[in-house]
Amino acid sequence: MSELQIILSVFLIVSGILLMLVGSIGILRLPDFFSRTHAVSKSDTLGIICVIFGLIIYEGFTQSSLKLFLIILFIVLSNPVGSHALGRAALKKGLTPFFSSDEKEEDKL
């Protein structure tokens, strides 16, 4: 295993973990359900893809790295379906989204 391989994979895995950390902070900071869905599903997906890509580079071209690539493929396929289903269910149930423009007007009054 070459030095470059290790450096690249460590860089990708650490940045993936940082992305997931920021995604988790986003769940706490953002105001309502819909914007929280953005933080959870998107930043976390990017983080997981970064971590798995780092593992692929660490592993080199073997059967395990093909399996890891399949995991990336299934995450990319299933994640938007899941978050769309959550958002659609919330909208159908009558949950009104939070608009940040409304809040600013209330501040003025």
Add this chain to the structure above:
Amino acid sequence: MNKLSLFSLSMSFISLMIFWIVLSGFLDVIHISFGVISVASVMYVNYKLKTHRFFKDDMDDLSELRFGWAVYYFFWMAGQIILAGFHVLNIIIRVKMPIKTAIITFKADLPSAHAKMILGNSITLTPGTLTLDIQGDQFTVHALDEFSYKGIISDDMPKQVLRLFSSEDRQVVSDVKVTFKKSIV
């Protein structure tokens, strides 16, 4: 109910077989024959599901998809995800958190249900935008701020999706309505 073409059947057999070989890793006769048996049973169980038409303009194989553009679209999409992802992260870690949430409704003039599915999935996969509903041609999208939905209303991403299926170059998005206030929804 309609019959599946031989092309479609053999394509799903080959892809499932590749999946089996990647997961098992053995290339001797006994493991491959187990694979053939499992793939055949999976295809038998799924046959009714695959012949069922959920939409009028459904298609049973990807004969309309232009594969050269599909490869280009994959890399373009990956770039978009990374760009928009860092934008959303930047919003979250800023102390002021400059979000301007909005709901966008628009009509998309796309040739088939699959094209709409690809557009909806791409919108959801791009950080900052989330497809809430698709009714016919009418899309409802939730966006975190202006940068996130700029690519949709400027007809950038929908045109890329159209290019996957046909060579014509026309306006896809129409009737764009951006809502910032609670009263209109």
